[in-house]
Amino acid sequence: MGNLRRLHSPKGWLLLAGAATVFLGLVPLLNAVLPASSPLHASSYFLLLLGKFACYAMVALAVDLVWGYTGILSLGHGVFFALGGYAIGMNLMLEIGDRGVYRSALPDFMVFLDWKELPWFWHGFDSFGFALAMAIVVPGVLAWVFGYLAFRSRIRGVYFSIITQALSYALMLLFFRNETGLGGNNGLTDFKAIYGYPLQAESTKLALYVLSFAALFATYLACRFVVKSKLGAVLRAVRDVEGKARFTGYDTLKFKLFAWVMSAAICGLAGALYVPQVGIINPSELQPANSIEMVIWVAVGGRGTLGGAALGAFIINGAKSWFTVWAPEVWLFFLGGLFVAVTLFLPNGLVSIGERLRLRVKGKAP
Amino acid sequence: MNAFVKPGPWTRGADVDPGLLLRVQERSANPLLAIVDVSVSFDGFKALTDLTMVLDDGELRCVIGPNGAGKTTLMDVITGKTLPDRGCVFFLDEKRDLIRSAEHEIAQRGIGRKFQRPTVFSNHTVRENLDLALKCDKGLVHSLFGRQTALERARIGEILETIGLQDCEQVEAGTLSHGQKQWLEIGMLLAQDPKVLLVDEPVAGMTHQEVERTAELLRSLAGRHTVVVVEHDMDFVRSIAQDTVTVLHEGKILAEGSLDAVKSDPRVIEVYLGE
Secondary structure (H helix, E strand, O other): OHHHHHHOOHHHHHHHHHHHHHHHHHHHHHHHOOOOOOOOOOOHHHHHHHHHHHHHHHHHHHHHHHHHHOOOOOOOHHHHHHHHHHHHHHHHHHHHHHHOOOOOOOOHHHHHOOOOOOOHHHOOOOOHHHHHHHHHHHHHHHHHHHHHHHHHOOOOHHHHHHHHHHHHHHHHHHHHOHHHOOOHHHOEEOOOEEOOEEOOOHHHHHHHHHHHHHHHHHHHHHHHHHHHOHHHHHHHHHHHOHHHHHHOOOOHHHHHHHHHHHHHHHHHHHHHHHHHHHOEEOHHHHOHHHHHHHHHHHHHHOOOOOHHHHHHHHHHHHHHHHHHHHOHHHHHHHHHHHHHHHHHHOOOOHHHHHHHHHHHHOOOOO | OHHHOOOOOOOOOOEOOHHHHHHHHHHOOOEEEEEEEEEEEEOOEEEEEEEEEEEEOOOEEEEEOOOOOOHHHHHHHHHOOOOOOEEEEEEOOOOEEOOOOOHHHHHHHOEEEEOOOOOOOOOOEHHHHHHHHOOOOOOHHHHHHOOOOHHHHHHHHHHHHHOOOHHHOOOEHHHOOHHHHHHHHHHHHHHHOOOEEEEEOOOOOOOHHHHHHHHHHHHHHEOOEEEEEEEOOHHHHHHHOOOOEEEEEOOEEEEEEOHHHHHOOHHHHHHHHOO
């Protein structure tokens, strides 16, 4: 318990408990108990939106862990998110069974391509547990291999960022191919059920929503535990003066790999929670632009703060949802403008507004 | 800059040739660290040529020499930052070459380094800086789950007092004055408790008072640690030199001996002191 007490001030814990009460208590209650006619009823569309944001917020935490705390700017986190999504998507495809359009045990796109049997790497994915494990393990292993090679060669800064961007693009091209065996440009979709529960059912939607937020809070606490430990101090040391960290006796390669792989695994889990809710995963998730947007959530929210990063994901995606309904053509201008404005006027992100105001009141503003 | 980066893969270091061992033992009765026949060149420029130097256990060694003599390169080789073309560096009790080991491993094996410009973790508090440096298990698992023992906490308190920063342990290191940063870095080295302490121009940019305190501290460290001070400020060297002084010039050792002997060496006067 001593460790847990160190994670937050009492005020911080209170805030966290408040957020948990609202998202894990109040919102589900408003959805399940109130009749649909009530103005306070939380519709399943609203739940879906929030559930998606929770997955994005997990990604933001993951990006913050490597960027804000370890100084590794990744422009390829969409890869890990998409891999997690594909892993669970493969299970959902097999779960369809012979309820597909072609009434075959094979997924529809394979029948369409005239394939006679499952490709080798689809085996095992009929088990939900296996698929969920793969959603975390595959991004983790890819991150480990990629990170080991890059960090060992001491590739840093913008060079590393460019390589991650290239990784994202290369995987997108790979996944676009029908021969890859993951549905080509249509991806995986038309899911019917998850672990036996029909995806159209209100209760399944609510359960996925609750799981997403539970995972978000758990991820937050795990990240918080890491950055508050001495390991977190080492990560920040690596970010600031890596050479000095080495001469102080730390194998910085291992520490960077730890943060990098943990970050990728979180993204994989987020992707696995995301796909059942939105009902589709396709190579467009691998677009380099998606990965860049993830970085913007963190930059706008406040990097190196965890909470700020998660908040940034909610705010930007909330705004995106609003804009795409009311003024889709303005969205990108808004996003760009917001990014520039925050960078110029709030370099520490939106979470630093309170601090800035307090300083201004005291007359200490720069 | 890439030429300075030591490429992997790193090895645990080969055992040292017995012949070399004998050579080192002939030179000194109580050797701790030996640097033997080290040569380094950068794009044809010879930074160090067949340099051999033996450090005694607990001595305070001053290395002086004009700019470009190879002082910093020598430090880079010992700490593993630069891979020499030839030569080896080893602790006499280990008899294992340090040269191909990774920097962090060399640090853990007992070599601490203070850079010319004060290098501290400026976004960490003073205490965090010392916590990071403190000699302990520096692996992943211990860093994540380990707690500091009462003994370790007390040790940090001691160091804070030694370096005169006990009142600002919660202050971010970046806000310290230049002199205080130098002291914090020395404190970090003390926390690391290395066998050999390499100190690169410790008094650059310090006030007169700070210089005196630093000289006093370095002298008090010798005996418990082997201290190597690299300096080109002759006055400072005069104030701390108590054992051997080594004069480097163009990557070679020009003279080695007591301060008086070195000062009266005509070659030294010509290239260095005569300026």
